[in-house]
Amino acid sequence: MIGVGILGAGFFGAYHARAIAQASGVRLVAVCAEDQALADGFAREHGGRPYGDWRAMLEDKAVQAVAITVPHHLHRPLAVAALEAGKHVLLEKPMALSVAECSRIIAAAERSGAKLMIGQIMHFVRPCMVARGLIERGELGRPITGSSSLMKIWMESNRRGWHLDPATGGGMLMTAGIHALDQLIWLMDGRVASVSAALSASFHRQAADDSAMLLLRFADGRFAQVASIGFRDGGMTYGMDLVCERGTLRIDIARGVMIGRDGQWSDVPDSSEADWMQNAIGREWQAFADAIAGKGEVPVTGDYGRHIIACIEAAMRSSGERRDVTVEA
DSSP states (O other): OEEEEEEOOSHHHHHHHHHHHHSTTEEEEEEEOSSHHHHHHHHHHHOSEEESOHHHHHHOTTOOEEEEOSOGGGHHHHHHHHHHTTOEEEEESSOOSSHHHHHHHHHHHHHHOOOEEEEOGGGGSHHHHHHHHHHHTTSSOOEEEEEEEEEEESSOTTOOGGGGOGGGTOSHIIIIIHHHHHHHHHHHTSOEEEEEEEEEOOSSOOSSOSEEEEEEEETTSOEEEEEEEEESSOOOEEEEEEEETTEEEEEETTTEEEEEETTEEEEOTTOOOTTHHHHHHHHHHHHHHHHHTTSSOOSSOHHHHHHHHHHHHHHHHHHHHTSOEEOOO
16 A cells, blocks of 8 residues: 655645545555644545655655645655655646756656656546547547637636746646646647747736637647636636547537537537546546556656646747747657
């Protein structure tokens, strides 16, 4: 049984605690928060030994793997420290604030030999998994282009000050729109060569973006687009249209998957589920537990996570310089 410690006893840390409780081969043994009282309350609800100092938690021999669910700017230092302590790491997205920081994390994993997995949840969301299966079976041919969108209310109840500042990894694109970017790149199954983008704070007074539009050019010549919009009020749009050689796929995270042929849409049975986020994190943890136990490969690697950050870096630079920018990793 693999003992897991959670670094970050907040909103998303609770999702991970519930997922660990559901997965086989892992158990929650520790939790850490800067506020000891917060760690104590989290431990009372979910179990594990509470810590107020992350260094002390990493010294705990019962902790063999760590989930990192802290603010974005803390991902690199805590991931490197955990890996150097010999802990396997499930690192929440975004992997880090820059390609350089991602590379430091990957290097730490290579030195330690510990497993590193990036928490890009869309790889475990049922509609995306169903769509991926359809593509891999070749039923619609190869994806040629697509449009992926996440448009939602930005100032949700769990929003914090660090979400609003680019220096701490804030902004809609890095926080939420990254999911729309990730699902598109994963389902297109290719590396992005360059990005042309526009980012702004269109709806809120903040230093970080709340709106972004990206045009991705893939290394093999294909192209696709991503919309990341955090508005003041409206109805959520979360999904994508993927145009393949012999038909189209529509993914709606809440409703499921539809196939388009001959000008008509048809629903794919059993392609959606209630409580999709919690179930996806449960699958994520099972995959990570299996990888640690040698029963499979890590499904979302550090190299993949770094490529997503490279695309975001290129988008931010493109917006500032008003030109197409090469993706560096």
